[in-house]
Amino acid sequence: MAINRRQFFTFSAAGLGGAALFGARQAHAATTSGMPVLKAPEPPAELHIGCQQMLVPGKSFAERYDFLEANGYDRIEINGGNWEWLAKNVDEMAAAIKNRNLRFSVTCISARGNAGMADPTERRAVIDTTKSILESAAKLGATGVITVPARKKIDLPFPELRERYLKEILPEILAHAEKLGVCLIMEPLNRNETMFLRLVADAAAIARDANSPAIGVLGDFWHMTAEETNDMGAFISAGAYLKHVHIASRKTRKIPGVDSEADNYVLGFKGLKLIGYRGAISIEAGYPKGVSDDQKRKLLAQAAALMREQWAQA
Amino acid sequence: MAINRRQFFTFSAAGLGGAALFGARQAHAATTSGMPVLKAPEPPAELHIGCQQMLVPGKSFAERYDFLEANGYDRIEINGGNWEWLAKNVDEMAAAIKNRNLRFSVTCISARGNAGMADPTERRAVIDTTKSILESAAKLGATGVITVPARKKIDLPFPELRERYLKEILPEILAHAEKLGVCLIMEPLNRNETMFLRLVADAAAIARDANSPAIGVLGDFWHMTAEETNDMGAFISAGAYLKHVHIASRKTRKIPGVDSEADNYVLGFKGLKLIGYRGAISIEAGYPKGVSDDQKRKLLAQAAALMREQWAQA
Secondary structure, three states, rough: OOOOOOHHHHHHHHHHHHHHHHHHHOOOOOEOOOOOOOOOOOOEEEEEEEHHHHHHOOHHHHHHHHHHHHHHOOEEOOOOOHHHHHHHHHHHHHHHOOOOOOOOEEEEOOOOOOOOOOOOOHHHEEEEEEHHHHHHHHHHHEEEEEOOOOOOOOOOOOOHHHHHHHHHHHHHHHHHHHHHHOOOOOOOOOOOOOOOOOOOOHHHHHHHHHOOOOEEEEEHHHHHHHHHHHHHHHHHHHOOOEEEEEEEOOOEEEEEOHHHHHHOOOOHHHHHHHHHOEEEEEEEOOOOOOOOOHHHHHHHHHHHHHHHHHHHHH | OOOHHHHHHHHHHHHHHHHHHHHHOOOOOOEOOOOOOOOOOOOOOOEEEEEHHHHHHOOHHHHHHHOOOOOOOOEEEOOOOHHHHHHHHHHHHHHOOOOEEEEOOOOOEEOOOOOOOOOOHHHHHHHHHHHHHHHHHHOOOOOOOEEEEOOOOOOOOHHHHHHHHHHHEEEEEEEEHHHHHOOEEEEEOOOOOOOOOOOOOHHHHHHHHOOOOEEEEEEEEHHHHHHHHHHHHHHHHHHHHHHHHHHEOOOOOEOOOOOHHOOHHHHHHHHHHHHOOOOOOOOOOOOOOOHHHHHHHHHHHHHHHHHHHHHHOO
C-alpha cells in the first residue's frame, strides 16, 4: 500500500465534505507533551555476548571455548544433541569451561514429546525429558533451559493447550526447576514454525500466569523480525521474565552481519537497556553455504564486534 | 510465590555446589550500560480526553455534549445502540456537536455476525454491518470504528480464523474504510471475553499483516490490566497503529478513580508519550451501584482531572 499515514489523513479530510469540519476544529483540552519521565534500571543492563557452541569450528569443547574466549564472547549456549547426549557430555563440558572467563548461559536441547497433543503420553514425555535437561543445566551452572511449548503439529484447541500447559505441564517442571535453581525459558517462534506462541509479550503473559521464580522467556531476533511490530516494545513487555536472547542475521538467519544493513538490532538493544537486561545475547544461526572454518571464525569475530558497536549506539 | 527474583538467584548460587563456581566468576567481556538513547516523537503526543456519550447523564445528545465540553473532555465516543440505531441517529449527533470544542473519536457500536464461525453467513454479516457502521462514522467525521474480531463463541480453529480474518473479512471492509477515510480499529479483550485476541501487540501484528492505511488497534486499560505484563511495552508495540485507548478503573471497571490507588495509568501514559499518541483516551466503564446523576457528573469531572494529573506525571 503506497499511501502513508500522513497522506491518508490529508486524504480523509478532503474526502469527508461537511464532516471534515469537525476534524479540522482545534481541541481546547489538548495538552501537547514531549518525552516521558523514564528512570535508568538499577542495576543497569550488561552486555554479554554468547554463541551456540556447535557453531564454533573445533574438534573439542575446549577448542571451541578457546576461540570464544579470545574473540569477545563470555557466554556459551549449550547445544549439540538431545537430552541423552547432554547428560552424557556434561562432565566433558564442565571440565572444558574450567578457569575461563566464560560461563554457560542456557541449553538449547530438544526434549521428547509434544505438549500440543491430546495423547497424554506425548505430554508426559515433555515433562520427563525436560526435567532431565534441567538437571544437566544445573550441573553446568547454566541460567536456564530453553523450551518450545508447541510447534506446528498440534491437535488440542489453542485455549485448551494453553490451559493444560499452565496447569499440567509447567507445575511439575517448574517445581523441579525451582529446586535446582535453574529457569525454564519459553521461546516464541515465527508463524512458519508455530501459530501457538509467536509473541514475546504472550510468552511473558504465560510466565506471569505460571507464577514461579523459575519461569522465563526468550526473545529471538530472527522470529521477532517476522512477528513483532517493535523489538523495544517486545522486550519491555518481557521485562524481568527475559532470561535469554537469540540473535541471527535478519534476512537469512545467518551469523549477524551477513545481511549487512538489514542486521540492525539497535531498537531491540534500547529495550534491553531499558529493562536492565543482564542475560546473554547469543547467536543461533547458520553460515552462508560453503564457507571455510577460517571464514566462520572471521564471521563470529565480526558478529561480536557488530553487537558491541550497536549496543553502544542503543 | 513469595520468593522474589533476587532471592531466587542467591538461592540458586547456594544450591548448586560446584556448579555455582561458574556463576560466580566475573565476565571480562561485559559492558555495563545505563539508559538508552531515545528521541522525542515528532510531532509530540497530545492528551485528548474522551468518554462514551451514553455514560453522561442527559436527555439529549446536546445535553450530554454540554457537560463534556464544560468538564475537560474534547472527544466523544459514539455508543448507544447497534448499526441500525447509529444510522438513524447520525443527523441528530452531527447537529448536536456543531460549534463545539468537541469532536467524535470512534464508534463503539455492535455489528451483526461472528467472524469466528465456520458458517459463511455469519462472516458475511460482519462485513456488511461493519461497512454500514463505517459509513455512519464517516458522516460524523470520526477517526474510526471499533471492531472485535472474535469473542468466546468460536468454532474455527484459531490459525484458520486468523487466516480467514486477514484474507476474507478485512480486505473488503478495509477497501471501504480507505474510500471513506475512516479506520477500522481492532480491540483485544481479556480472556474472560475471548482467547483469540488478547494482546495489543498481537492486534498490531494483525494490523501490520493487513497492510492498509485504514487499519488500527485499540488498547483498553481494563483488558490490559488482566492481559498485559507492561502497559508501556504494549503501547510501544502498537506504535502508529494505535488509534484509540479505552480507560476504566483497574479493579472493577468503573469510572477511573473509583478504585483509588489501583487506578494508576502512568506507565501506560509514558508509552503513549513515547509513540507520540494523539488519539483519544476514552472512558468505557460502569458506575458504582445506585449513584445519582449528580454523583455521576462529579465522577466524570474527577476522572478527567485524574487523567490530566497522571499524564503530567508520565
